[in-house]
Amino acid sequence: MEMSTMKRIVIYIMGMWVVSLGIVLNAKADLGVSAISALPYAVFKISILTFGTATMFFHIANVIFQGILRKKCDLRIVLQIIVSVIFGKIIDLLNGWITVEAKSVLLQITILVAGIVFTALGTVLMIHMDLVNNPPDGAVKVISQKTGKEFGKTKVRYDITMVVITCVFCLLTTHTVIGIGVGTVASALCVGKCASMFNRSFATCQSN
Numbered sequence: 001m002e003m004s005t006m007k008r009i010v011i012y013i014m015g016m017w018v019v020s021l022g023i024v025l026n027a028k029a030d031l032g033v034s035a036i037s038a039l040p041y042a043v044f045k046i047s048i049l050t051f052g053t054a055t056m057f058f059h060i061a062n063v064i065f066q067g068i069l070r071k072k073c074d075l076r077i078v079l080q081i082i083v084s085v086i087f088g089k090i091i092d093l094l095n096g097w098i099t100v101e102a103k104s105v106l107l108q109i110t111i112l113v114a115g116i117v118f119t120a121l122g123t124v125l126m127i128h129m130d131l132v133n134n135p136p137d138g139a140v141k142v143i144s145q146k147t148g149k150e151f152g153k154t155k156v157r158y159d160i161t162m163v164v165i166t167c168v169f170c171l172l173t174t175h176t177v178i179g180i181g182v183g184t185v186a187s188a189l190c191v192g193k194c195a196s197m198f199n200r201s202f203a204t205c206q207s208n
Helices: 005-028 035-046 051-070 075-097 105-128 135-147 151-173 182-207
Strands: none
Touching: 005 035, 005 075, 005 105, 035 051, 035 151, 035 182, 051 075, 051 135, 075 135, 105 135, 105 182, 135 151, 151 182
């Protein structure tokens, strides 16, 4: 049974908040930020930009990347710029609202796992609503289509690439690595795999 447009919009907006929550929780775990937000976080730490604003610019860069790969710029890609701005605002709101301090290793791991799960779940919710892609996920989707590789596996490769780029950027600008840790590695390796599991479950639910 096909979802109504309104229901898809509501689930899509939920997905945006869930992804943003995952990104913020991963940072709050203090074990290294998520792979998808590693570069914005590094920029945030060495500039006057907020975490959300740096994320917004990173997302817009992904929109431009998609346009280059597709060799065209349609309305759905342009709308991702609006999504980028909204994502930035949500991340700054959640970053201010969530004041939990991970004072023990167990709490750090718990917050990290929650961040990974929420990031993957929100990603799948947004993609399956087939409205406007979260820009980084839109970039992954385009790469997946161009290479013929499964989305989850492409997501893992994309996240690892972002970690490498962030490390190079930090070493060139500050001669030290910012925000990268075991949590970043866990995110890079696990978000894509979790997304694949949620993707299969979602597809099963839709077929029933």
